[in-house]
Amino acid sequence: MDGIHDMGGMHGFGKVEPEENEPVFHAAWEGRCLALNRAMGAIGAWTIDEGRAGIEALPPDVYLSSSYYGKWALRLENMVVARGLAGADELAAGHALHAAKQMKRKLTVADVPRTLTRGSFGREALAPARFKTGDRVRTKNIHPATHTRLPRYARGRIGEIEAIRGCHVFPDSTAIGGDEDPQWLYTVRFGARELFGDSADPTLTVSIEAFEPYLEPAP
Amino acid sequence: MAHDHEHDDDHHQHGSELSEMQLRVRALETVLAEKGYIDPAALDAMIEAHETKIGPHIGAHIVAKAWTDPAFKRALIEDATKAAQSLGLINRVGDHLIAVENTPKLHNMIVCTLCSCYPWEVLGLPPVWYKSAPYRSRAVNDPRGVLADFGVTLPAETQIRVWDSTAETRFLVLPMRPAGTEGWGEEKLAALVTRDSMIGTSLPKSPGEVA
Numbered sequence: 001m002d003g004i005h006d007m008g009g010m011h012g013f014g015k016v017e018p019e020e021n022e023p024v025f026h027a028a029w030e031g032r033c034l035a036l037n038r039a040m041g042a043i044g045a046w047t048i049d050e051g052r053a054g055i056e057a058l059p060p061d062v063y064l065s066s067s068y069y070g071k072w073a074l075r076l077e078n079m080v081v082a083r084g085l086a087g088a089d090e091l092a093a094g095h096a097l098h099a100a101k102q103m104k105r106k107l108t109v110a111d112v113p114r115t116l117t118r119g120s121f122g123r124e125a126l127a128p129a130r131f132k133t134g135d136r137v138r139t140k141n142i143h144p145a146t147h148t149r150l151p152r153y154a155r156g157r158i159g160e161i162e163a164i165r166g167c168h169v170f171p172d173s174t175a176i177g178g179d180e181d182p183q184w185l186y187t188v189r190f191g192a193r194e195l196f197g198d199s200a201d202p203t204l205t206v207s208i209e210a211f212e213p214y215l216e217p218a219p
Numbered sequence: 220m221a222h223d224h225e226h227d228d229d230h231h232q233h234g235s236e237l238s239e240m241q242l243r244v245r246a247l248e249t250v251l252a253e254k255g256y257i258d259p260a261a262l263d264a265m266i267e268a269h270e271t272k273i274g275p276h277i278g279a280h281i282v283a284k285a286w287t288d289p290a291f292k293r294a295l296i297e298d299a300t301k302a303a304q305s306l307g308l309i310n311r312v313g314d315h316l317i318a319v320e321n322t323p324k325l326h327n328m329i330v331c332t333l334c335s336c337y338p339w340e341v342l343g344l345p346p347v348w349y350k351s352a353p354y355r356s357r358a359v360n361d362p363r364g365v366l367a368d369f370g371v372t373l374p375a376e377t378q379i380r381v382w383d384s385t386a387e388t389r390f391l392v393l394p395m396r397p398a399g400t401e402g403w404g405e406e407k408l409a410a411l412v413t414r415d416s417m418i419g420t421s422l423p424k425s426p427g428e429v430a
Contacts, residue, residue, distance in 0.1 A: 008332030008359045013352040016368040029244040035262035094246040096253035112264040118313030121387040149385045209386035
């Protein structure tokens with residue numbers, strides 16, 4: 001999706017402002033919001049990629065004007081309603097009014113340590129890798145209206161395969177409720193001038209982690 | 220419950236937008252708990268782990284070990300998930316952690332331009348700036364400008380490498396060991412390793428800063 005979330009290389013957002021001695025959460029609701037989102041993922045309400053797509057689906061003005069955990073809260077509201085897990089009437093009332101849906105899993109206190117390690121997205125390869133280290137590749141000029149992990153600034157650009165990272169769940173598929181469709185994942189390195197033109201820093205190289213369907217051999 | 224009390228504290232300390240978020244998140248939690256999807260006690264445990272157990276001290280321990288143990292450093296570069304796990308950390312480290320080494324010629328910086336991917340098992344939750352539009356937009360085309368925002372200037376000839384975390388691989392910068400730390404033990408060295416130095420937006424502290 002060519003959304004506002006795809007920020008790499010944009011101008012005008014100003015300086016980075018680090019905060020001295022930043023707390024883990026700036027308010028208690030941020031922690032509750034993080035944990036609620038993680039818990040819903042852990043019981044199988046949606047995949048990590050469907051969750052990311054849920055953030056990207058927020059209108060651009062809302063995306064830019066909401067805090068990080070504010071976006072997570074809006075996404076959670078939207079997704080529980082869209083999936084019939086809770087009604088908008090229930091969220092407005094602040095109490096359950098209807099029967100719950102049956103979920104795949106439960107999350108108890110005993111399961112919490114499991115949620116503190118990221119899920120594993122590596123999968124058995126279904127076919128040999130198409131590219132090898134050192135190959136010159138061109139990223140495809142794709143603009144799906146749905147979730148993708150190929151950022152705009154790196155589309156239609158020539159780079160080099162620096163590393164092969166194994167075969168992974170393909171976000172473009174799982175984000176829209178499709179199969180895991182495992183794909184080879186590569187670190188692809190680009191010169192900054194290839195990405196940003198002749199005025200770019202000549203000492204800079206940038207890499208993305210690119211799934212095989214994003215790539216074709218360089219001409 | 221303890222967190223209800225904290226919600227009320229927020230109400231007194233912050234403005235109306237925060238109060239609204241507080242109420243919305245509380246409504247979400249109440250509804251999802253009443254429907255049996257989530258257990259508030261599990262949320263408490265997750266929050267407590269983030270506030271007390273998981274943080275950049277874990278990454279600092281890994282870096283300090285790499286600075287003092289060449290075999291561990293080799294293992295870390297080879298397979299950071301496995302090497303970090305061998306230290307007996309509190310939580311298992313997820314797959315595909317990748318350590319990237321700074322050298323006198325090369326400086327590494329980590330970003331997630333699309334969202335907020337971050338090696339949180341070893342660094343904790345990302346700071347607000349890491350998730351902000353200024354960082355996500357500029358890291359890939361103006362990393363020297365970003366470094367300047369952190370008060371860091373690198374030599375003009377230093378090569379800069381920015382890693383955009385666009386998949387489930389996660390990156391940890393292995394910064395250079397500061398000069399003047401010869402003979403230091405791991406624990407003392409770990410105190411020099413800042414969170415930002417492991418993201419690549421800053422450098423480790425110098426020995427004089429922790430004296």
